[in-house]
Amino acid sequence: GESVGLHLPTLSVQEGDNSIINCAYSNSASDYFIWYKQESGKGPQFIIDIRSNMDKRQGQRVTVLLNKTVKHLSLQIAATQPGDSAVYFCAESRNQGGKLIFGQGTELSVKP
Amino acid sequence: GAGVSQSPSNKVTEKGKDVELRCDPISGHTALYWYRQSLGQGLEFLIYFQGNSAPDKSGLPSDRFSAERTGGSVSTLTIQRTQQEDSAVYLCASSNRGFSGNTIYFGEGSWLTVV
Numbered sequence: 001g002e003s004v005g006l007h008l009p010t011l012s013v014q015e016g017d018n019s020i021i022n023c024a025y026s027n028s029a030s031d032y033f034i035w036y037k038q039e040s041g042k043g044p045q046f047i048i049d050i051r052s053n054m055d056k057r058q059g060q061r062v063t064v065l066l067n068k069t070v071k072h073l074s075l076q077i078a079a080t081q082p083g084d085s086a087v088y089f090c091a092e093s094r095n096q097g098g099k100l101i102f103g104q105g106t107e108l109s110v111k112p
Numbered sequence: 113g114a115g116v117s118q119s120p121s122n123k124v125t126e127k128g129k130d131v132e133l134r135c136d137p138i139s140g141h142t143a144l145y146w147y148r149q150s151l152g153q154g155l156e157f158l159i160y161f162q163g164n165s166a167p168d169k170s171g172l173p174s175d176r177f178s179a180e181r182t183g184g185s186v187s188t189l190t191i192q193r194t195q196q197e198d199s200a201v202y203l204c205a206s207s208n209r210g211f212s213g214n215t216i217y218f219g220e221g222s223w224l225t226v227v
Contacts, residue, residue, distance in 0.1 A: 032212040043116075043203055043218035044155070051213060089154060095212035098143055099168060102155040 012109045019077040021106045023090035028071060030092040034100065035064060035075045039086045047075070047088075077108075085110045114138075116219035118204050124225045125194055133189045133222045135204030141217075143210025144187050146179055147203040149221070155203065161187060162210045194226045 013019045025033070031052040036044035050057045050064045050073075057064050063076040073090050087107045091100040117136040125131050137144045146158040157171040161181045172178070176194075181187040191198055201221040207214040 034215070036218075043220045046215055046217060049213075049215060091155075093212040098207055098210045098212050098214050098216065099145065099157055099160050100155075100216055101157065102147075104154045 009104070010107045010109070012111060013080050015080060015082060015110055015112050017080055019075075019080045019084070019108060019110075021075045021077075021088050021090075021108065023073040023075075023103055025071050025073060025090075025092050027092065027094060028068070030094050032093040032095075032098075033064070033066060033073050034091045034093075035062075035073075036089045036091065037084075037086045038089060038105070044089060080108075080110050082110045082112060084108060116204055116206055116217055118202075118219040118222050120222055121220065122223045122225075124227060127196060127226055128193055130190065130192045131194055131224060133191075133202050133204075133224070135187045135189070135206075135219065137185065137187070137204070137206030138217060141206035141208055142184065143207045143214070143216075144181060145205040145207075145216065146187070146189050147205065147218075148173075149201045149203060151200075158189070158202075160210070191224075194224075196226045199224055199226045 034049040035047040037047050038044045048059045048062050048064050055066050061078045065074045087105040089105045091102045119134045144161040147155040149155050159179050160168040163184045164181050176192045179189045201223050203221045205216045205218040207216045
């Protein structure tokens with residue numbers, strides 16, 4: 001079936017280093033992508049989004065890259081901090097009422 | 113309110129009982145979504161509302177699950193004759209218009225445990 005999947009289930013980085021979380025999606029009709037951060041016991045928190053007519057978008061300390069040729073999405077976090085430790089989900093949308101399809105998530109662990 | 117509000121935050125119920133989970137979306141948001149998240153898993157889509165109608169119910173796992181929305185605002189997810197496999201976090205989300213590209217904001221979830 002159609003899915004959005006993540007390459008690495010866990011990622012451990014040193015505080016201050018940059019983090020890269022990858023995601024593959026299967027449907028070329030997807031036109032909108034979001035990254036969410038979920039801390040333990042909380043709901044997903046919006047980080048950054050990107051539309052399919054863009055290949056890069058930057059926020060505060062975060063950058064999302066979209067490669068439609070290989071259907072790949074990545075989230076880059078600069079100068080990773082302990083507060084960034086969480087599970088990160090990518091999700092795609094195909095304008096079916098804006099419904100999001102989620103991947104399994106990558107757990108980011110930041111070592112002090 | 114300022115964000116998506118869900119209640120109860122935690123619910124423990126006996127197998128076979130019915131449960132109701134409530135969602136208050138962000139004020140003015142016309143689209144409302146229910147998702148389910150099992151422990152350590154991703155989010156599974158259940159149902160989507162645009163106003164009071166549900167154009168997409170494709171994710172409801174069985175006829176024991178139903179949802180309604182009234183007044184274009186509050187939504188209730190009902191699970192009848194609960195089973196242990198229903199234990200999960202039920203997350204509600206809302207967006208401004210329900211089109212792709214409208215940011216979807218989530219509540220903190222209702223943690224359901226069926227014993």
